[in-house]
Amino acid sequence: MIEVQNLTKRYGTFVALDSISFSARQGEILGFLGPNGAGKTTTMRILTGYMPPTEGSAQVAGYDVFDDSLEVRRHVGYLPETVPLYRDMTVRGYLDFLARLRDVPQRKARIDEVLARVGMTDRARSLIRSLSKGMRQRVGLAQAIVHNPDVLILDEPTIGLDPHQVQDVRALIRELGQTRTVMISTHILSEAEQMCDRIVIIDRGRIVAEDTPEQLRARLHRSGRLFVRVGGRAGQNAGQLLGGVPGVTGVEPHADGYLISARPRTDVRAALAAAVVGHGLELLELRPWALTLEEIFLEVTTALDHEPVAGERRHA
Amino acid sequence: MRNVRIVAQRELAQYFLSPIAYMVAFAILLLTGFLFNSDLGQRAGRLPPDGTAVLGVFGFFTVFFAPLITMRLFAEEAREGTLELMLTMPVRDGDVVLGKFLGAWAYYSIILGLTLVYQVIWLSITTFKAYQLSPELDIGPVISSYLGIWLFGGAALAVGLLFSAITENQVVAGFLSIATLFILWLGDFAGLVVQNRVIAQVIRALSLQAHYSTSFLIGVIRFEDVVFFIGLIVVMLFITTRLLESRRWR
Incomplete structure (x- = not known):
């Protein structure tokens, strides 16, 4: 569902992504971990058709992100880091606008269903500007799934939510991940450990580790x-x-x-x-003594000339 | 065109969800109403009615209020992060640009339509014999003026849209648009003071006023003026689309 090969992105002389490769299959939740500026958002933006790569290729849902950008966008649901909301619109109006652009069949029923899934049915008529941060995050998630996409790309999906909402959203993502490909970026390592089938750790534009949470821990034990x-x-x-x-x-x-x-x-x-x-x-x-995922993360992202860990993919 | 229509409908609805739309409409009607009232007072019973008097001033107002309409279109979306959403929708960049432009133009048309009330007043006091105070209204120049100001407004909005796509700051976008439109408006006068005849002709050919005040406003619909405004709209929308696409490469 997601196939990335030697993806490189340069901004002038700055290399944001340095020939990264990874894949995610249907029914898999892939966690994308990395410190700020590691290249997570750049990767996600390339995969959603927002920007083209400088080199390399990426396929999403069987379509090339550069050659078939519009098809990729049809099959992807995307929640950017800054939740993109029209604050003067009502929740329903906002979802209806995006569902129309995405040509969603039986729009009203689908919007009702999505609102129920994110627990916002009772706020459907509220202006988005009047919602709390957690509610806005859920509206953002609703727009990402309103067209029932094959691939979901979520940048920090639980940020700003209270603990109950975090649990609900994680459960929703796990449920969605059973039949779709879900890629999430997060700084919350325990979240990645709980939700993801596989974790990719990225640092300074390079993938420094990739494996299941259990294997990562076991191999670094x-x-x-x-x-x-x-x-x-x-x-x-x-x-x-x-x-x-x-x-x-x-x-x-x-x-x-x-x-x-x-x-x-x-x-x-x-x-x-x-x-x-x-x-x-x-x-x-x-x-x-086994390292926690947090310690693994710190270890692989702080060492400049670190030793390759088992299961690691290095790209010079 | 389906996506263009959806974007345009949202933009038009958005104007009526924000106070600025009502403020602009209020200001325009207040100023034009005042002008109409004084013009009516001077002419009634003495001079022939002139339905284009208000529209002549409306052109000058457009230089200032068209940027108020367009300044938020892309600048606000870039600042709020919704532009990233729009650019990851299965919609072509050109459709987004055209949809936003048509939404703004539709709103402009509604405001322009409100000034038809002045023509109705003229017609009611010049056509109905019992109340006739002046000779009948010459409807020809009124129709050509409305066509001209509508095209002129479209061109001004297209210029404003371009500047909205350049910066994330609405105030900067509005200021740059007003400055540019004002220079284009004054191009008519600049052409008069420049000594070199060829340069003066070029400047005058680019002037917004020269393509409106000396043709549409006096009842003349010239092909070159129509082409000028439509051409300006097409060029501005094309550049705006390219600017939007360039964000992907930055």
């Missing part, structure tokens, strides 16, 4: 690392105590505990537990 939290009057001694356990190669203070590195294929958990308890201390926590 450092073998042999454990997190240990010790209670009682351990003080500085706990670090020395843990470092002296056979098989332990490194101890690094982390948060309110320690990250323990061990020799490959060596299980030091029992020895660590015995050492702590044997010295009269309390063992509060002992678990394998």
Whole structure:
């Protein structure tokens, strides 16, 4: 449904996208993560036919974004980062205008259906200018799905919503993603983790990692690392105590505990537990150390000359 | 053309949702009404009625209020982010430009139509014998003047639309449009003071006033004047479309 090959976008000498490639199939929710200025919005704008790429190709719903731009636009629902609303129009009037431009059949019934899905039925006659930010966001989402598109491209779709609305919108996106291709950009990593089938991390115009949330975590889970939290009057001694356990190669203070590195294929958990308890201390926590998605994100987007992670796609 | 019609209908409706439309209509009717009243007072019973007196001034007003109508058309959409929405709709850029222009022109036509009340008054006091105060109204120049001012308004709106697509600031768009239209309006006088005959002719040929006041307003419909205004509209809309397309490449 979305097929991007060596996509490059330059603004003068500035390279906003540097030969990125990725794909998303039908029934998949693709998360697009990256810091500000990474190239997320540029990618989305190219995929929606708003601007052409400098080099490379992109196909959406089987149509080339440059050669068949109008067809692409017919099959895509797009919610830009700044929700595009005509503030002097009513919610229904706004959706009706866009549905007419998109030639939606049985317009009135479809608009009723979409309003119900985003929970705005009771505000259909309200002027958009009188709506709260969360409601405006939902109206923006309604316009993106009013024509029942094959591909949905949503730039920060839950921004500005209250927690209940966030849950509702996430549920809606998950539902929409069952039969369509959905691409969302977000800064909320837990959101990507919860909603997306696959995540692409982009930084400075390059894709630095791409995989499922589980695989990303698993592959960045450092073998042999454990997190240990010790209670009682351990003080500085706990670090020395843990470092002296056979098989332990490194101890690094982390948060309110320690990250323990061990020799490959060596299980030091029992020895660590015995050492702590044997010295009269309390063992509060002992678990394998896995990076959260947030830590993965920071790791792959802050290192200038980072090591490629498993599943990573590098494009020079 | 379907998309053009949809965009035009929304733009026309939008004018009546904002106070500026009513303010412009109020100001135009107040000024022209005042002019008509004083003209009527001077002529009644003494001079032949002149239905074009108000329309002559309406042309000058158009230089100032046409930009008020057009300044928001693209500038506001760019600022509010709705232009990105429009440009990702399955609609050609040219359709968006033409739709917005026709919406604005329709609104202009409605305001122009309001001035027909003055012609009705003239006709009622010159045609109905019982109340006849003056000779009958010469309807020919009135019809040609309405055609001329309508085309003139379209050209002025097209110029305003172009400047609205240049900047995201409505005030800047309005100011640049007024300045340009004012220069084009005064081109008639500039042609008179320039010594070089060829340059003077070129300047005068580009003057809005020369194509309106000395032809349509006196009951003459010249082919070249019609072509001038329609040509100006086409060129301005073409450049505006190209400007809009250039946003995609920036």
